[in-house]
Amino acid sequence: MRPYLALPCFVLPLMALSHPAHSATTTINQAGQAFSETDITIKAGDHVKFMNSDGVNHNILIQSGDDDDDAKDLGVQPPGASVDALFDKAGKFKVRCHIHPSMKLSVEVQ
Amino acid sequence: MAQQSKAFSPFWLAPVVACLYAPSANALPSFAAQTGQPCAACHVGAFGPQLRPYGRDFKLNGYTASDGGSHFPPIAAMTLFSFTHTNQDQPGGAARWFAPNDNFALDQASLYYAGAITRHLGAFIQTTYDGVARQYQIDNTDIRYARERDIFGIDSVWGLTLNNNPTVQDLWNSTPTWGFPYNSSPLARTPAAATRIDGSFAQNVVGLGGYVMWNDWVYTEFDLYRGLGRDIRNALGTVPVAGTDSVVDTAPYWRLAVQHDLGRANWEIGTYGIVAHILPGGASPSGKTDSFTDVAADANWQFTINPLNIASDVISTHATIIQENQDLAASALLNGTDRHGNLTTLRADASYSIAATVTPSIQLFRTAGSDNAAYWSTPNGRPGSDGAILELAYAPFGKPDSSIKWGNIRLAVQYVLYTRFDGQTQGAAHNDTLYLSAWAAWHF
Numbered sequence: 001m002r003p004y005l006a007l008p009c010f011v012l013p014l015m016a017l018s019h020p021a022h023s024a025t026t027t028i029n030q031a032g033q034a035f036s037e038t039d040i041t042i043k044a045g046d047h048v049k050f051m052n053s054d055g056v057n058h059n060i061l062i063q064s065g066d067d068d069d070d071a072k073d074l075g076v077q078p079p080g081a082s083v084d085a086l087f088d089k090a091g092k093f094k095v096r097c098h099i100h101p102s103m104k105l106s107v108e109v110q
Numbered sequence: 111m112a113q114q115s116k117a118f119s120p121f122w123l124a125p126v127v128a129c130l131y132a133p134s135a136n137a138l139p140s141f142a143a144q145t146g147q148p149c150a151a152c153h154v155g156a157f158g159p160q161l162r163p164y165g166r167d168f169k170l171n172g173y174t175a176s177d178g179g180s181h182f183p184p185i186a187a188m189t190l191f192s193f194t195h196t197n198q199d200q201p202g203g204a205a206r207w208f209a210p211n212d213n214f215a216l217d218q219a220s221l222y223y224a225g226a227i228t229r230h231l232g233a234f235i236q237t238t239y240d241g242v243a244r245q246y247q248i249d250n251t252d253i254r255y256a257r258e259r260d261i262f263g264i265d266s267v268w269g270l271t272l273n274n275n276p277t278v279q280d281l282w283n284s285t286p287t288w289g290f291p292y293n294s295s296p297l298a299r300t301p302a303a304a305t306r307i308d309g310s311f312a313q314n315v316v317g318l319g320g321y322v323m324w325n326d327w328v329y330t331e332f333d334l335y336r337g338l339g340r341d342i343r344n345a346l347g348t349v350p351v352a353g354t355d356s357v358v359d360t361a362p363y364w365r366l367a368v369q370h371d372l373g374r375a376n377w378e379i380g381t382y383g384i385v386a387h388i389l390p391g392g393a394s395p396s397g398k399t400d401s402f403t404d405v406a407a408d409a410n411w412q413f414t415i416n417p418l419n420i421a422s423d424v425i426s427t428h429a430t431i432i433q434e435n436q437d438l439a440a441s442a443l444l445n446g447t448d449r450h451g452n453l454t455t456l457r458a459d460a461s462y463s464i465a466a467t468v469t470p471s472i473q474l475f476r477t478a479g480s481d482n483a484a485y486w487s488t489p490n491g492r493p494g495s496d497g498a499i500l501e502l503a504y505a506p507f508g509k510p511d512s513s514i515k516w517g518n519i520r521l522a523v524q525y526v527l528y529t530r531f532d533g534q535t536q537g538a539a540h541n542d543t544l545y546l547s548a549w550a551a552w553h554f
């Protein structure tokens with residue numbers, strides 16, 4: 001192999017490693033027993049940060065279908081705490097608070 | 111007052127013994143413990159049963175909302191002590207075992223299963239020792255299964271309810287079971303005439319119904335009730351049973367409400383009602399029954415001053431009007447009553463809860479209907495009663511920063527005044543009642 005052909009083969013993978021695809025974070029606030037948004041659209045690999053600005057606990061559930069039996073449970077979130085969720089697959093997700101059923105957020109992951 | 115042979119049943123000791131051994135470390139009312147929320151999150155004035163939007167959601171979703179921890183079994187207890195003074199003594203005593211006036215009483219001691227059974231199945235089951243009748247009984251019961259589903263692409267909640275009292279399953283405090291006043295003296299005279307849906311079915315029926323809340327806007331429910339037989343009611347401790355009315359056939363109950371939560375304000379307007387066929391005194395002359403059609407309208411409005419503060423001031427108003435049409439075929443044969451009659455009840459109340467701690471309330475009420483001398487147990491055969499109820503309640507705990515987390519207490523002063531009582535204005539004030547109560551609840 002000629003040296004000038006070997007260079008890009010070596011450098012390009014390094015460049016890819018040193019400049020990963022940009023991962024965005026969307027912040028959703030929880031206050032007054034409500035999410036700050038009702039619908040958001042993000043890209044696969046993005047994160048959503050849930051902040052609890054209420055004076056009471058919250059508990060995020062993320063479900064991919066109509067059924068919440070296999071929902072992802074982010075656990076109890078005390079006042080002032082934040083919790084991060086990675087949405088790594090495309091689709092439509094329902095986000096609920098297990099404690100406050102009226103808190104509803106739709107997440108579309110493209 | 112009719113008494114049962116089980117008046118001194120040892121079952122009444124159960125809640126008392128439970129009180130004595132209540133461990134304080136985990137002694138939160140069971141709903142609060144299950145959700146990790148203080149009482150004030152669900153209840154106006156930080157003490158039930160007046161619900162805030164979150165309390166209605168919790169009930170709508172089958173009492174199953176949870177912080178994910180293990181709280182099984184969700185057992186809670188309640189006691190209610192009182193003092194009653196009426197403007198005029200009641201000759202012979204306010205009740206058996208009680209003086210004609212100025213009575214202290216243990217009104218109730220209750221044990222509850224109140225919370226989730228499975229992820230989508232929950233229950234509110236109350237068993238009560240009635241300290242005035244001195245009787246242990248199964249009290250209000252509402253077992254629910256609820257799921258969230260898209261209906262026509264819109265978020266909705268559907269569910270099933272198995273209960274023993276029409277309106278015990280209702281989400282709003284304008285309907286009879288959970289309406290104001292939330293407690294009242296069992297040792298004061300109360301008006302004789304009331305519509306059937308206004309409490310007469312409690313624990314005498316069992317019903318299964320389905321409901322849907324569509325898009326947080328439209329609530330519909332339909333239930334079918336059957337009367338419980340005398341033996342079953344005896345076994346469940348419903349008092350009094352001997353010689354009381356029995357519900358026959360199936361009684362359909364409906365509920366339709368339009369509602370919405372706008373953040374600070376929430377409102378509801380709706381209708382509910384029931385059609386029931388009843389054997390007066392349990393007797394069936396010539397196979398005839400009395401038929402009652404109760405049609406009601408109701409409205410609610412609540413305003414939360416600061417929705418970000420669980421212990422915010424809250425203004426609440428509730429109103430209902432119940433129109434009952436009566437076809438008294440059986441009573442006309444048995445007792446010579448008029449064949450047809452009607453009764454209308456109107457109630458409206460307002461409260462301002464200050465910091466979920468001090469809650470003054472007022473209610474105006476009116477009942478009027480057709481004269482029926484052989485039917486109403488009133489001096490002149492008229493059913494009408496008018497008056498007002500004033501109340502000041504104090505609940506020191508149940509807020510996010512409360513020093514005591516394991517329970518709550520509600521102290522209240524209530525005054526009931528009558529401008530007309532059982533069809534008469536003269537002497538109506540003799541029935542005015544001062545009622546002091548201490549109501550405590552805690553979780554095991």
